[in-house]
Amino acid sequence: MTKISNIVQTGLLTLATAFTxxxxxxxxxxxxxxxxxxxxxxxxxxYLNCTGPSVKYTEQKWNLTLGFLPALKIKKDSAPVKNSTLTPTLALGATLTLFKHFAIQIPTFYTPKTSTQNGRWTLGAGLGYKI
Known part of the structure; x- marks a missing residue:
């Protein structure tokens, strides 16, 4: 009985080590x-944003994050009827982190339809820092 117990314990220990x-x-x-x-x-x-819920692919020297980017857009409107200069929004995009802290980001923002323009997606580009 003890031989079988030892075999089972050894097998479980091997499986636990493999999964770890x-x-x-x-x-x-x-x-x-x-x-x-x-x-x-x-x-x-x-724009100013931070990374939100995402999927992250990690390599030794860099990682790529694809996901949602809660953002604050800053844009002065020149139309007769003006929107707010600061607008909270949500973007989708990719963030590449290099050297553990330096970030390069390509977000896509959706601008909704108005009475004079159709809705559209716009690409952006940004630089950031991983805290």
């Missing part, structure tokens, strides 16, 4: 918040 080693090499993960703050340019104005 595999978990450390995990390259794709889901994140709720990554701690990256970015400022950039989009559609004739600026």
């Amino acid at each position: 080693a595999q978990a450390q090499d995990k390259k794709i993960s889901a994140k709720a918040f990554e701690g990256i703050v970015v400022a950039g340019y989009v559609d004739g104005g600026a």
